[in-house]
Amino acid sequence: MSDPDGIAGTEGQAGRNLPRLRLHVPEPPARPGESADFTHFEIPAAGAQPRPDEAAQPADMRDMAYGLIRVLDEQGQAVGPWNPKLPPETLLRMLRAMALTRAFDARMFRAQRQGKTSFYMKSTGEEAVSIGAALALSRDDMCFPSYRQQGILIARDWPIVDMMNQIYSNKGDRLKGRQLPIMYSAREAGFFSISGNLTTQYPQAVGWAMASAAMGDTRIAATWCGEGSTAEGDFHSACTFASVYRAPVIMNVVNNQWAISSFSGFAGAESTTFAARAIGYGIAGLRVDGNDVLAVHAATRWAADRARSNAGPTLIEHFTYRVEGHSTSDDPTAYRSAEESSLWPLGDPIARLKQHVIGLGIWDEERHAAMDRELAEMVRDAAREAEKNGILGHGLHHPMESMFEDVFEEMPWHLKEQQQQMLDEWKAAGL
Amino acid sequence: MTMIQAINSALDVMMERDPDVVVMGEDVGYFGGVFRATAGLQQKYGKNRVFDTPITECGIIGVAVGMGAYGLRPVPEIQFADYIYPALDQLVSEAARLRYRSAGEFIAPMTVRSPFGGGIFGGQTHSQSPEGIFTHVSGVKTVIPSTPYDAKGLLIAAIEDNDPTIFFEPKRIYNGPFDGHYDTPAKSWAGHPDAQVPAGYYRVPLGQARIARAGEALTILCYGTMVHVVENSVTSLGVDAEIIDLRTLVPLDIGAIEASVKKTGRCLIVHEATRTSGFGAELLSLVQERCFYHLEAPIERVTGFDTPYPHSLEWAYFPGPVRIREAINKILRD
Numbered sequence: 001m002s003d004p005d006g007i008a009g010t011e012g013q014a015g016r017n018l019p020r021l022r023l024h025v026p027e028p029p030a031r032p033g034e035s036a037d038f039t040h041f042e043i044p045a046a047g048a049q050p051r052p053d054e055a056a057q058p059a060d061m062r063d064m065a066y067g068l069i070r071v072l073d074e075q076g077q078a079v080g081p082w083n084p085k086l087p088p089e090t091l092l093r094m095l096r097a098m099a100l101t102r103a104f105d106a107r108m109f110r111a112q113r114q115g116k117t118s119f120y121m122k123s124t125g126e127e128a129v130s131i132g133a134a135l136a137l138s139r140d141d142m143c144f145p146s147y148r149q150q151g152i153l154i155a156r157d158w159p160i161v162d163m164m165n166q167i168y169s170n171k172g173d174r175l176k177g178r179q180l181p182i183m184y185s186a187r188e189a190g191f192f193s194i195s196g197n198l199t200t201q202y203p204q205a206v207g208w209a210m211a212s213a214a215m216g217d218t219r220i221a222a223t224w225c226g227e228g229s230t231a232e233g234d235f236h237s238a239c240t241f242a243s244v245y246r247a248p249v250i251m252n253v254v255n256n257q258w259a260i261s262s263f264s265g266f267a268g269a270e271s272t273t274f275a276a277r278a279i280g281y282g283i284a285g286l287r288v289d290g291n292d293v294l295a296v297h298a299a300t301r302w303a304a305d306r307a308r309s310n311a312g313p314t315l316i317e318h319f320t321y322r323v324e325g326h327s328t329s330d331d332p333t334a335y336r337s338a339e340e341s342s343l344w345p346l347g348d349p350i351a352r353l354k355q356h357v358i359g360l361g362i363w364d365e366e367r368h369a370a371m372d373r374e375l376a377e378m379v380r381d382a383a384r385e386a387e388k389n390g391i392l393g394h395g396l397h398h399p400m401e402s403m404f405e406d407v408f409e410e411m412p413w414h415l416k417e418q419q420q421q422m423l424d425e426w427k428a429a430g431l
Numbered sequence: 432m433t434m435i436q437a438i439n440s441a442l443d444v445m446m447e448r449d450p451d452v453v454v455m456g457e458d459v460g461y462f463g464g465v466f467r468a469t470a471g472l473q474q475k476y477g478k479n480r481v482f483d484t485p486i487t488e489c490g491i492i493g494v495a496v497g498m499g500a501y502g503l504r505p506v507p508e509i510q511f512a513d514y515i516y517p518a519l520d521q522l523v524s525e526a527a528r529l530r531y532r533s534a535g536e537f538i539a540p541m542t543v544r545s546p547f548g549g550g551i552f553g554g555q556t557h558s559q560s561p562e563g564i565f566t567h568v569s570g571v572k573t574v575i576p577s578t579p580y581d582a583k584g585l586l587i588a589a590i591e592d593n594d595p596t597i598f599f600e601p602k603r604i605y606n607g608p609f610d611g612h613y614d615t616p617a618k619s620w621a622g623h624p625d626a627q628v629p630a631g632y633y634r635v636p637l638g639q640a641r642i643a644r645a646g647e648a649l650t651i652l653c654y655g656t657m658v659h660v661v662e663n664s665v666t667s668l669g670v671d672a673e674i675i676d677l678r679t680l681v682p683l684d685i686g687a688i689e690a691s692v693k694k695t696g697r698c699l700i701v702h703e704a705t706r707t708s709g710f711g712a713e714l715l716s717l718v719q720e721r722c723f724y725h726l727e728a729p730i731e732r733v734t735g736f737d738t739p740y741p742h743s744l745e746w747a748y749f750p751g752p753v754r755i756r757e758a759i760n761k762i763l764r765d
Binding site for chain 1: 453479480484485490492497498499500503505517520529533534536538570592593594638681683685
């Protein structure tokens with residue numbers, strides 16, 4: 001270049017005296033070895049957020065996408081207009097479902113470390129997101145979850161042995177050992193088959209909701225994705241469809257701060273909230289304390305009532321924290337401050353509900369400790385039961401020829417030939 | 432009927448018979464589709480069953496997966512097959528695998544209609560033939576009609592089928608057969624024997640090829656527009672070729688292919704799609720594996736070239752009569 005400094009700059013070229021352009025690459029507030037830093041989080045007081053009418057126009061409630069709906073205060077009291085005022089039995093049911101989810105996660109994580117399966121993903125710290133929502137929906141509403149909503153199945157009393165069979169890919173696995181552990185499917189539980197491809201379930205949930213509306217049904221759909229995968233095109237096409245047809249759907253974004261090692265800034269969190277994605281689509285957007293199960297329940301009930309009265313979809317951001325690694329294949333100490341999970345300012349969802357029910361006089365430490373012991377025994381017994389059906393790689397799986405089933409409703413000739421070839425080869429090998 | 436009218440009639444028949452059939456896509460509702468394939472359906476069946484969609488192919492297919500899981504039988508249209516790529520993840524990872532991964536708990540019984548193929552000066556974004564991408568995917572069926580009669584019967588069978596089906600419509604022959612001579616006046620379906628289409632319900636089953644012309648000298652495997660181009664080339668050469676219109680690529684009628692090649696001992700494969708890793712390569716392998724000792728000459732392929740589809744040089748790209756004649760002569764010489 002004859003003029004590297006652009007001194008002779010002419011029209012259409014970068015001239016002199018202009019600053020060089022810079023690329024902004026987001027960086028989280030703290031890396032390993034550094035102190036956790038949450039100073040950039042604004043955490044409004046519990047009860048401070050107003051509660052709009054379920055039929056409110058999205059344009060009249062834009063602030064809801066930037067605030068944080070919170071019900072449980074620092075003392076564990078339920079306060080403000082979003083207090084769902086749940087009866088004691090529902091509160092205790094929530095507590096038990098969250099504790100069972102955590103006990104289940106602990107047991108299955110250990111099973112993976114013991115080599116009984118290939119992979120596991122815990123939902124530690126995020127139990128309120130799925131349990132609070134599941135108990136606010138009707139049992140026959142259809143859920144299109146992502147991979148960290150095992151709490152929905154647990155809240156819907158799905159047998160945990162069945163879930164474990166899936167994790168072990170054993171002969172009792174209803175999915176015939178075809179899916180990665182935790183990618184459940186349970187039609188009877190209103191739980192759609194989980195995909196490993198991110199956010200593909202979003203337009204599917206909208207389509208299910210549109211079908212329900214077109215057929216004059218009363219059931220609604222709900223779906224979940226992580227904050228990182230709001231960057232996927234499917235998220236945006238789903239929002240467009242949901243908005244255009246006012247589909248009776250609840251779209252949940254679980255903002256647990258980390259998409260494997262990429263912090264939420266790589267999905268746009270430095271510029272706005274995820275609930276605010278709703279505003280551009282003319283959808284109701286709520287931002288919720290995802291570690292406050294009463295807030296999650298109240299927001300979900302609000303959105304469900306809205307959907308059921310044909311007032312349209314709602315996008316809910318659940319502001320929470322992924323306490324553990326992304327999966328058993330991940331080591332979070334390699335990319336984030338070790339202190340973060342213990343210092344997370346919104347606390348632990350189980351501890352917060354426990355404090356609340358103890359404050360109400362319907363629960364105490366002794367009963368809680370007894371429940372934890374009982375649940376630990378229960379998941380241990382369930383795991384033993386599931387292990388009778390086999391663990392991954394130990395031979396107790398569905399028959400080999402089942403691999404060729406369900407590709408199509410009827411098996412075409414080429415799959416029949418390949419099936420026979422496989423059986424012949426194994427036979428010839430003396431196996 | 433033209434092929435467009437036959438497709439419209441198939442949709443009409445199926446919407447009438449089954450309240451779960453819904454038609455969706457860009458411009459398919461009020462306007463009735465840019466090719467008029469869905470004309471009149473919204474007026475007849477209402478906006479809950481025939482509706483326009485936002486311009487997002489991944490959204491259209493994703494929504495159709497959800498509708499199928501609910502229990503409907505969606506027939507989404509992708510306006511041009513060239514625009515199917517944004518929907519690939521929903522088709523390949525979701526629709527095609529839903530039955531398998533849920534062990535039959537959920538299915539995606541959709542029929543994705545899409546005009547495909549070249550010969551209309553559509554340039555690189557309105558001319559492609561992406562069938563090979565889908566035949567490579569486990570769990571999705573691929574159907575390509577070549578006549579109005581087959582278009583209606585196959586479309587009805589596809590809509591009734593509980594597996595996701597890609598239904599590629601050769602748009603060059605929507606309104607009349609095309610013999611490959613781009614400089615002669617367009618022909619009409621009127622009076623063509625395959626354009627006699629019953630008004631009511633009938634099926635052409637998936638997985639059954641059609642012998643478009645019986646013969647002894649060689650077997651030509653083809654589908655879509657190419658069936659007509661091949662027929663014309665064979666007639667003008669005066670060769671006693673057997674022309675097999677495959678009609679469905681998955682499931683494939685291997686019996687018809689095998690029987691014909693074993694009889695003639697020679698085989699030519701013709702398709703518009705690009706050559707490398709195209710469906711012709713699969714056909715060639717199958718014929719080689721099953722008919723090797725019956726072959727009297729190497730199997731030949733006439734295909735589109737491995738370039739993007741050009742605009743001004745369309746007729747140099749299109750596998751037309753000149754190239755087909757050369758290939759036939761070569762096979763018969765060997």
